[in-house]
Amino acid sequence: MEEQLTLSLEGQKELEARWGQLLSEAENKLGREAVESWLRDLRPVQLDSERIVLGAPNATARTWVEKRYVRTLAQAGKELWGGDPIVEIVIRKSSRTPRPTSEPTSTAQPAAWSRTAPSPFFAPIPLNDKYTFKTYVVGQSNRFAQAAAEAVAGRPGKEFNPLFIYGGVGLGKTHLLQAIGHALLEKNPRCRVAYVSGETFTSHFVSSLREHREEEFRRSYRSIDLWLVDDIQFIADKSGTKEEFFHTFNELYLTNRQIILASDRPPRELRLMEDRLRNRLESGLMAEIGAPDLETRMAILQMRAEIEGVEIPPDIIYQIARTVSDNIRVLEAALVRMLALASLNRCPVSADLAARALGAFVQDGQLVAISELSIQRAVCEHFGITPEELTGPKRDRHITLARQVAMYLIRELSKKSLSDIGQLFDGKTHSTVLYSCNKLETLMKQDAALDATVRELRGKLAQQADS
Ligand code: ADP
């Protein structure tokens, strides 16, 4: 007994020591600000070459850490203890004792379906608590889409089925989709809401084949009451996957289950659409979300400031809203950055500080969409190379491949022209970028692992809400 106690104390000490190592490695990679704000408060549960399990104080902290830091933590763990550790963030039951879990985190999530999921293997993505109708600011650009979403939430499976929402990156599609999910769950907690992305659907389908779980896959997907499918442009352009998507869609549609889809482009421009599916979508309701006008942008910033519990003078709100116009994610990131600067320097927000915060998003007088920076960062992390190597002239095979992946993803995920992308890579020409993208496409067709890697990265990035 005494021996056991000593052992467990030793174990605890060892765990704390490893936690210290991991934090300082994370600080090297992410900087002090991120570590102090987001990682320091986590509690270590298990830290070794197989698993990094950390306890977060609440769902918001967990979601944030999962979205932004998991890859870096895995990389840091790998460097410290070897192996290829899986990172899991769990919610601490009480503030003192984190609960270790060996199940995939997704089964412990609040998404309704997970609780009654016929199969944890095909669990949907949990809803983000932040994305509700209450926190959605309505303006000219999204009025119709928001009204359609509310109507659907009020009378699911009735006249507006399916609902198809489309619009550019960072304009609030995911937020609206999830708001519908929350609204329905609030009315009926037993409703089986499943939020998935095109990526998730694809990877669920592919693994159902690999693991011979086709039956389970179908049972899971066909038991959904409200199906939210985000970023359907990322459903793999392969006949098996498209076919399955169509069958799932049909089955749910014909039994009056509500389907809501979101995409960065209208149905007619989607590669995956065969006529029969396109007709179905076009016979439902389509709603476009446009870029928000200045007034809406200011209202969104105001709302964010309220949520953060800070007061920001109107002229500063105006200054930020005026500079960042076509991506709400970037708009919010600028605000969050300014607040972080204020709290680090212990000074009030000011026009100066706002200008400094905005500086991070402006290069050569042009606004840099955060997505490009985060794409480059994600690719560097994945391939274990530095940003200098990624954008510089080195031509090792590994680096060249990483560069091709980054160019390809930026082209897919942002609206940049080929020559603009070239500028991000040490002034490469438009044709070099085009060549790289085409080359990567060819490689992906030949190499299933590479194909999976690129799709996974793209899925993560598309999901990533930067705030
Ligand atoms: P998309 O899915 O279209 O790329 P998101 O739904 O992820 O965009 O939105 C990006 C960020 O902007 C999220 O943090 C979201 O909460 C916020 N956002 C977008 N539209 C609004 C809005 N109308 N009101 C408040 N926040 C918004």
Ligand code: MG
């Ligand atoms: Mg989205």
